[in-house]
Every structure is written in structure tokens, then in C-alpha cells.
Amino acid sequence: MNQGGWGAPHAQQGSGGYAAPGAMVQQGGHGVVELALGFFPLLWMLYFCTPKVVINGAMERRPWGKHQIPLPAGVYQLSISFQYGLMSNAGVAHLGQVQVMPGCATQVTYRAPFFIFFSGSIWQVPPRPAGAVTFGR
Numbered sequence: 001m002n003q004g005g006w007g008a009p010h011a012q013q014g015s016g017g018y019a020a021p022g023a024m025v026q027q028g029g030h031g032v033v034e035l036a037l038g039f040f041p042l043l044w045m046l047y048f049c050t051p052k053v054v055i056n057g058a059m060e061r062r063p064w065g066k067h068q069i070p071l072p073a074g075v076y077q078l079s080i081s082f083q084y085g086l087m088s089n090a091g092v093a094h095l096g097q098v099q100v101m102p103g104c105a106t107q108v109t110y111r112a113p114f115f116i117f118f119s120g121s122i123w124q125v126p127p128r129p130a131g132a133v134t135f136g137r
Contacts, residue, residue, distance in 0.1 A: 029102025033069045037062060037080065039112035046082070046112055049090075054079040073102040080110045080122060091120035104129055 035053065039046045050061045055069075055076050076098045084090035091112045100106055107125035 029073045030070055031073050031100040031102055032105045033071055033076075033078075033098065033100060034105050034107045035062070035067045035069055036107070036109045037064050037067070038110070039064065040114055043112065043114070046084075049082040049084055051080055051082045051110070051112075052089075068105075071100050073100050075099055078108060078122070080120065082112065084116050087116070090116050091118070093120035093122035095122050095124060098124060 037051050037053075047064070050063055053060055053062050055071070055078055057077075078095040078098050079092065081089040081092035093110060095108065098106060098108060109123055109125075111121045113120050
């Protein structure tokens with residue numbers, strides 16, 4: 001399965017062979033990011049736009065809906081936007097630190113803005129063990 005270059009977070013080497021401050025370091029194991037991409041139904045024209053999901057600089061297009069993205073454990077940067085007309089990054093939203101823990105699922109939800117010129121909304125639910133039952137959303 002092609003993950004669009006999404007893989008282990010890379011550690012930036014500082015002096016002495018240790019990771020530089022703020023660098024993402026690979027931990028053991030794999031986790032899952034459960035990504036939900038959505039918009040308000042009256043914005044039906046967004047059905048013709050495919051969102052761009054960028055994880056640690058690697059971009060992949062994903063259709064609207066729910067996706068499970070398996071990733072090695074670590075901390076990731078996530079950005080989502082879509083092309084609308086001449087705007088290549090409409091509704092852009094960033095999530096600076098997405099924690100993926102081994103054997104856990106991290107839920108991330110993105111909602112496109114009602115007005116295309118605004119930023120989208122993105123939020124993360126704390127990680128839970130993979131396969132755990134959730135109530136609510």
C-alpha cells in the first residue's frame with residue numbers, strides 16, 4: 001500500500017549524535033491516524049475538490065470521508081487543504097504535533113470552512129488503544 005512517503009519521523013542529529021531540540025524521534029511500533037475529512041453539505045461543490053493531506057512534508061490526495069493511515073510511532077506535523085478554482089491551498093489548517101503511539105489510534109478531524117477564503121478547522125482526540133469502543137462522534 002502506497003503511503004505517499006509517509007514513514008518514520010526522522011531525527012535531526014545534533015552535536016554528540018543526539019537528536020536536536022524539537023526533532024521528531026522514532027519510537028518503537030506502529031499506530032494509526034484515523035482521519036475524518038468533511039464539509040458542510042450545502043457546500044456541494046466541494047465534492048469536486050480532493051483534499052491534500054500533508055504529513056511531515058509528504059503530500060497525498062485523499063477523498064472526503066474517513067481514512068485510516070498506519071504510521072510508525074512518533075510525532076508528526078499535519079496540514080490539510082484543497083484546491084478550489086485558482087486557490088491551490090483553500091481552507092488550509094495545520095496541526096503542529098500529532099502524537100502517534102504504538103498500538104493506538106489517534107483521531108484527527110478536519111472540516112472545510114463555510115467561506116472558502118477562511119481557514120478550515122482541525123482537531124485531535126487523544127490517542128486510544130486500537131480497536132477500543134468510542135461513544136459519541
